[in-house]
Amino acid sequence: MARIPDSFLDELLSRTDIVEVIEQRVPLKRAGREYQARCPFHDERSPSFTVSPTKQFYHCFGCGAHGTAIKFLMDYDRMEFLDAVEDLAHRAGMQVPREPTRTGPGGDNDGLYAALDAAAKLFQRNLAGDARAKDYVARRGIDAGSVQRFGIGYAADGWDQLKTALGTDDRRMALLDKAGLLSKSDQGKVYDKFRDRIMFPIRDRRGRVIAFGGRVLEKDDGPKYLNSPETALFHKGRELYALYEARQANAKLARLIVVEGYMDVVSLFQYGVTQAVATLGTATTKEHAELLFRNAADVYFCFDGDRAGRAAAWRAAESVLPRMRDGRQAHFLFLPDGEDPDTLVRQEGLDGFEQRLKQATPLSEFFFAELSKDVNLDGLEGRARLAERAKPLLAGIPDGAFRDLMYGALAERTGVRIGPAAAGAPPASQPPPMARAPKPRPGTGPKRSLVRTAIALLVQQPALVHAIQPPYLFGVLRQPGVPLLMELIALARARPDIATGGILEHFAGREEQAALEKLSLMEFPAAPESWKAEFLDAMEHLNRHTVQQRIEELLEKQSAGPLTANEKDELREALSAKARR
Numbered sequence: 115m116a117r118i119p120d121s122f123l124d125e126l127l128s129r130t131d132i133v134e135v136i137e138q139r140v141p142l143k144r145a146g147r148e149y150q151a152r153c154p155f156h157d158e159r160s161p162s163f164t165v166s167p168t169k170q171f172y173h174c175f176g177c178g179a180h181g182t183a184i185k186f187l188m189d190y191d192r193m194e195f196l197d198a199v200e201d202l203a204h205r206a207g208m209q210v211p212r213e214p215t216r217t218g219p220g221g222d223n224d225g226l227y228a229a230l231d232a233a234a235k236l237f238q239r240n241l242a243g244d245a246r247a248k249d250y251v252a253r254r255g256i257d258a259g260s261v262q263r264f265g266i267g268y269a270a271d272g273w274d275q276l277k278t279a280l281g282t283d284d285r286r287m288a289l290l291d292k293a294g295l296l297s298k299s300d301q302g303k304v305y306d307k308f309r310d311r312i313m314f315p316i317r318d319r320r321g322r323v324i325a326f327g328g329r330v331l332e333k334d335d336g337p338k339y340l341n342s343p344e345t346a347l348f349h350k351g352r353e354l355y356a357l358y359e360a361r362q363a364n365a366k367l368a369r370l371i372v373v374e375g376y377m378d379v380v381s382l383f384q385y386g387v388t389q390a391v392a393t394l395g396t397a398t399t400k401e402h403a404e405l406l407f408r409n410a411a412d413v414y415f416c417f418d419g420d421r422a423g424r425a426a427a428w429r430a431a432e433s434v435l436p437r438m439r440d441g442r443q444a445h446f447l448f449l450p451d452g453e454d455p456d457t458l459v460r461q462e463g464l465d466g467f468e469q470r471l472k473q474a475t476p477l478s479e480f481f482f483a484e485l486s487k488d489v490n491l492d493g494l495e496g497r498a499r500l501a502e503r504a505k506p507l508l509a510g511i512p513d514g515a516f517r518d519l520m521y522g523a524l525a526e527r528t529g530v531r532i533g534p535a536a537a538g539a540p541p542a543s544q545p546p547p548m549a550r551a552p553k554p555r556p557g558t559g560p561k562r563s564l565v566r567t568a569i570a571l572l573v574q575q576p577a578l579v580h581a582i583q584p585p586y587l588f589g590v591l592r593q594p595g596v597p598l599l600m601e602l603i604a605l606a607r608a609r610p611d612i613a614t615g616g617i618l619e620h621f622a623g624r625e626e627q628a629a630l631e632k633l634s635l636m637e638f639p640a641a642p643e644s645w646k647a648e649f650l651d652a653m654e655h656l657n658r659h660t661v662q663q664r665i666e667e668l669l670e671k672q673s674a675g676p677l678t679a680n681e682k683d684e685l686r687e688a689l690s691a692k693a694r695r
Contacts, residue, residue: 118199122211123184124611126199129206132183132615133167139190139408154190154408155179157439157512168642169574171615173635180631182615190408191319192352201320226347229289230315230323232280237267237313237326240275244268250312250331255460260380263359264314269328271310294325294342311340314376316348316394317358324348327355327376327394339375341395350394352401355379357409363388369412371455371471372398372430378416378455386464390455398430403437412443414474416455419448428484431477435507438477440514445474478520481507482527497528505532564659565595568652570633571645572602573617578649579606588656591663596656598626665689 133149136142142149142165153163156177163179165172173180179189187198196210203210241247241261247268251261260266269276276295281287287304290296297307311328318324325342342348356379360367363383371390373379382390389410393402398415406413415430417423427446434444447470449458459467475483485503490496504524511517525531572578582603589600605620606612612620614634621627638645668685671677677685 120609124609124616126202127170127182127613127616128611130183130202132170133165135183136165169614225289226293227322229293233295234265234315234323240270241268260384267313269308269311269313273305276306294345316355321358350396351399355392357391360389367410370406370410371414373416373455381456381459385459398433400433403433407437407442411441414445414471416447436510438516439512440516444477446480447474501528501530564652564655565593569599570636571649573634574614575645576606576612579603581646582653588660591660
């Protein structure tokens with residue numbers, strides 16, 4: 115895979131407003147020169163997540179999460195490194211360069227994206243030119259705007275149209291196969307995977323096609339829906355159909371509505387419900403739940419009201435419970451027999467569907483209703499059964515008000531007090547609560563030394579390196595931290611656009627990382643504008659110590675025997691320099 119030059123990454127981060135990037139996903143409040151929020155990476159009741167626009171990095175004093183805007187997109191949006199870089203570069207109007215390196219088999223996904231994009235365009239051309247496919251789309255009430263918005267197409271009724279059109283050489287055939295667009299018979303014959311189906315491209319969060327879902331035109335033509343297989347780009351348990359379209363249609367997503375089919379999503383969008391997404395033929399996974407809540411605080415699950423629908427809803431509930439931080443809400447909407455969101459919104463319109471959403475069952479009600487279905491709460495045995503069923507599920511809910519209220523609701527139903535409902539006394543099945551250590555504050559930490567001060571200043575304001583010029587006398591000083599200081603000086607000079615976040619990323623995984631993180635948060639009494647003077651003062655003191663170190667070395671050697679003429683001259687010069695300083 116081609117390597118992105120460090121100089122480009124430094125410039126990209128210097129041109130990226132990390133506050134803007136994070137604030138689009140996490141509400142921030144100004145606190146002096148920085149911004150604060152409740153950490154999106156762990157559960158907490160008070161804000162310990164800090165974003166620094168000057169240092170261009172974030173840090174959580176609670177869980178230790180930290181990094182640049184690139185790291186934030188990787189952890190929060192679950193982007194790959196290259197995807198995060200390209201996302202930020204697009205915002206900044208920059209073109210991502212590549213330093214060519216050897217590319218191993220499958221090392222670069224650009225070819226896969228290109229193959230899938232070409233397939234999507236071919237399917238779209240097919241739809242425009244096939245009367246039978248166009249008639250089906252019209253009969254299903256899909257308008258031209260939806261065809262364009264979702265990139266809907268048609269896979270021709272044949273065995274090798276796509277293979278013939280796009281697999282023009284061995285390399286392209288290999289890409290089509292890796293992209294999940296081809297199948298192979300037991301006899302070894304290769305043919306198109308999707309045939310005579312309405313095609314729904316599945317896009318990633320950047321809008322790139324990563325897979326397809328195909329729906330038959332006639333009821334008896336195989337499985338109703340056929341999805342792409344798992345590939346290097348597509349993992350159905352981690353993706354949601356139309357999440358990209360929902361984010362494009364809404365400046366901010368207040369809610370997401372999870373349905374089961376592609377047509378459900380398309381119809382809801384047409385009627386103004388532009389927050390609909392669909393799972394891809396699989397149960398709601400923990401990755402789905404995390405992805406949903408990272409994009410919206412309120413999530414509505416729409417399922418059939420039959421036994422299968424309720425079973426699917428319960429699996430969704432099990433996935434979202436461990437992610438129910440305070441402020442998040444989950445609801446369950448069960449549809450009338452024989453109806454789905456597609457038919458329902460066409461019958462009742464936007465107002466009717468919105469009214470049904472308002473009447474959806476909250477997660478808490480659904481949770482206790484499902485666990486109590488075959489339980490007689492009039493007897494001790496039934497209440498004990500409910501308590502035992504609920505305990506392991508409630509234990510996984512993040513610490514907060516919702517968890518406390520769920521334990522309280524269980525206590526009301528059963529009389530069994532566990533967790534926070536036990537009036538401060540932890541049950542035998544749970545360890546006693548640990549005393550909470552006070553959160554570290556930026557001004558706290560180890561006692562400052564000259565080397566520590568110099569490193570802290572350089573980490574927080576790398577441009578200070580230009581205030582000193584080589585050679586660096588203090589480079590030979592035998593003090594802890596001097597080698598690290600010298601490495602930082604070299605790094606800052608080699609990469610003039612590097613910021614605090616870039617330095618921390620450079621040292622990621624090394625033993626110095628933890629110390630540098632602490633020093634990046636050290637507070638100085640003076641304003642940042644005065645740091646140059648403090649840095650130069652520290653450098654001057656380190657140089658004095660270096661002169662003293664050399665004097666002591668020469669005097670020690672003199673006590674053991676005569677010095678050479680050069681050493682005598684060096685000693686006289688060092689003593690003179692010491693007297694002048």
